Amino acid sequence: MRVMVFVKATEDSEKGLLPTEDMTEMFEAMGKFNEELVNAGVMVDGDGLKPSSAGKRIAFDGASRTVIDGPFAETRExxxxxxxxxxxxxxxxxxxxxxxPNPMPGPSELEIRPFYEMEDFGDAMTPELAEREQALRDKLGSQ
Structure with a gap:
């Protein structure tokens, strides 16, 4: 089973402050945890994201596309x-x-969400569609 684990943003992470020396201990603890995940064969990928002020959203409405510049409200989301x-x-x-380890210098939260698997789609996932999806995954794996 694949899951995505989200590290939820905080007011501090949204400020985009770069790590300071007093955060060295937190980074060391997180590095050790990531190493445990990798050594156990659990971690597939992971990374930190810049604050939402560096991001953009694309809003869809039919054929219309609207670009929305960050920062975005509701830090907890x-x-x-x-x-x-x-x-x-x-x-x-x-x-x-x-x-x-606590991923933030203060209260923080993780959210775990499972990925859809092919069998979750039942008969809607025809053998042809499944084959095409697998070909794309294989191509991604070889890049």
């Missing part, structure tokens, strides 16, 4: 970083997340 984990089930993902 934003993402400051992510991991993609391969776990046996949600219980394992929760167990790993509970071992995570």
């Amino acid at each position: 934003l993402v400051a970083g992510y991991w993609v984990w391969e776990v046996k089930d949600m219980d394992e993902a929760v167990a790993w997340a509970k071992r995570c």
Whole structure:
């Protein structure tokens, strides 16, 4: 089972402040945690994101596209970083997340969301569509 683990943004992360020496301990702890995830074969990908002031949103309405510049309101709804984990089930993902050092200098939150798998789509995922999807995944893996 693949899950995406979101590190939710905080007011501090949205300020875009670069790490200071007093954050060295937090970075070391997170580095060790990431190393454990990699060594256990759990971590597929992960990274931190710049604050929403550096981002853009694209709003869709039919054929219309509108670009919205950051920063975005509702900091608690934003993402400051992510991991993609391969776990046996949600219980394992929760167990790993509970071992995570606090990713922010203050109160913070992780959110775990499972990816859709091919079998979740039932008959709508025809063998032809599944084959095309697998070909794309194979191509991505070889790049």
